[in-house]
Every structure is written in structure tokens, then in C-alpha cells.
Amino acid sequence: MKTIGLTGGIGSGKTTVATMFSELGVPIYIADIEAKKLTNTSEAIKSELTEILGEKAYNKNGLNRKYVADQIFNNEQLLKKVNQIIHPRVAEHFKEWAQQQTGIYCIEEAAILFENGGYKNCDYTILVTAPKQLRIDRILKRDDTTETEIQSRMDNQWPDEKKKALADFTIENIDMEMTRAQVKEIHEYLLKTAQ
Ligand code: ATP
Known part of the structure; x- marks a missing residue:
């Protein structure tokens, strides 16, 4: 089973693209969701989190995120x-999960993949991109947030150009149908070559 890392900046459409792969039957692991679960179960x-953040880090409902x-x-x-406490556990958990999947390849969707070196554990990487203003407009429409808040989150991520240089595939996600066509093309390529 080959492992594919799927990433992209905020609002690029990672989840949208992951759903398209999922519809083609590809098993998808969403790192953010699994990380949230693991912080409450591991x-x-x-x-270790209690040690560095204090007893207040957890309450009766689990991790006190606020x-x-x-x-x-x-x-x-x-x-x-x-x-450093959470990422290695998620990486380990993903590895175990991947071993249980069937098919030629599976995908890990992660907001941070290149920045933390996580891409080195993947057989291939896919980067989702879209023009900055389009990404901002999508997030403003989806979330209760401000342009300043989005901008500051973008500043914490690498610029697309830097990620593009490391990615095996880049999907430009502007038009849904064009994105779907790119997903199909990559899927067919991987089915042939990722054996
Ligand atoms: P985040 O990093 O914030 O989790 P993301 O990269 O996972 O975002 P999505 O949640 O997939 O991005 O997309 C952001 C928003 O833009 C969603 O509301 C989604 O429906 C919309 N969107 C994504 N791609 C397109 C597209 N090609 N055309 C129109 N809307 C889109």
C-alpha cells in the first residue's frame, strides 16, 4: 500500500479534493480529525501535554482547546x-491505519505536510493550490472569521511556490469539474505506477 500526502494552504480545497479521491474508492485519513481524537485517547x-501545559490542559470533556x-x-x-508531542503519534497512527487499508494507495490529508518534514514519509505528495484572493473569499463565505485572521493563518504556512517545488503533483483548484478531471488523471496514474 503506497501512501500519498495531500496538502494545500487554507481554503485551497484540500478537503474538497480528498472527497473526490474518496468517491473513487481511495481510503482517506484526515490528520486533523485523527490528531484531535488522539489528544483525548492517547x-x-x-x-506529556499536561506536563508542559499544566493540569488545566484537560477537563472532563478532554483537551481544553480554548x-x-x-x-x-x-x-x-x-x-x-x-x-512535537502530537505529530509523531499521528504519524505512527497513520502508518498503522494504512497497513489495514486495501487497494493500491491511500491518502493522508494534512494541513501541514511540507513545513514539518512529514512529506518524507509519503511515497508521493499532492499539493492543492488556488489564487490567494479566491482562497480568502472561500473561507470568508464558509467560516465566521475575518480577512486579517485568515491572512495571519496564511502567514504561518509556506507559500505555494515553496511547496510546489517539493510536490509530486499539483492540482490547481479553481473550477470543480477541472479539478475532478485532474483528480481522475492522478488516480489513474497512481493505479498504474504505485503498485
Ligand atoms: P481548510 O484549510 O480551511 O480546511 P481546505 O483547503 O480543506 O480548507 P475546503 O474546505 O475543501 O478547503 O474548501 C474551502 C471552501 O471552498 C469550501 O466551502 C468548499 O466548498 C469551497 N470550494 C473548494 N473548492 C471549490 C471550487 N473548486 N469551486 C467552488 N468552491 C470550492
């Missing part, structure tokens, strides 16, 4: 430590 993550967000806001060092 005893190792719980104890508290954690407040702690790591503007504290890059702490954010880095939190990621």
Missing part, C-alpha cells in the same frame, strides 16, 4: 513543543 499524549489555544498564542516555542 495516555502518552495526555501526560485554554491550550490561549497558552500557545504568540508562544512559538510552546507551539513547537505541543506539535
